[in-house]
Amino acid sequence: MFEDLDELYQEVIREHSTHPRNFRALPSPARAVDGHNPLCGDQVRLYVAMDGDRVADVGFTGQGCAISRASASMMTEAIKGKSREEIRRAFDSFHEMVTTGRSDAKGLGKLTVFSGVHKYPVRVKCAMLAWHAAIAAMEGGVAEVSTEQAEEAPSPKGGEA
Secondary structure, X not given: XXXXXXXXXXXXXXXXXXXXXXEOOOOOOOEEEEEEEOOOXXXXXXXXXXXXXXXXXXXXXXXXXXHHHHHHHHHHHHHOOOEHHHHHHHHHHHHHHHHHOOOOOOOOHHHXXXXXXXXXXXXXXXXXXXXXXXXXXXXXOOOEEEHHHHHHOEOOOOOEO
């Protein structure tokens, strides 16, 4: 059974990597943040348009490994329409899941396909890159993030990233 589940998860990641959702620049984003993962070479530019406290639209461009592209694709689907606080909670849940493998995190839905990433610690930064860019976009003021800096900085709720 778990082998079938792993195969399904791999297929979902492959699909989002090959045909990413929201892979586009926004013409007038409220914020744009560049993210880099020096370890893997992943690069993402996240565009966010806000409607008050909620994400009205989001897109991304860039290049990277399958995990990075799929994570960015699925993250953009997950955060559209969400408030800053909901995105911060999703960030914390997603980070916990990709570092520990716990897939019982609330509110992650389809994002649980990344629960196996914890088995490959070098890939955690690939999965987290777009999420760090999203948090930077929500907080404003930062135009660029790096997974190396993000790992040294406190997470949005005050823990380690």
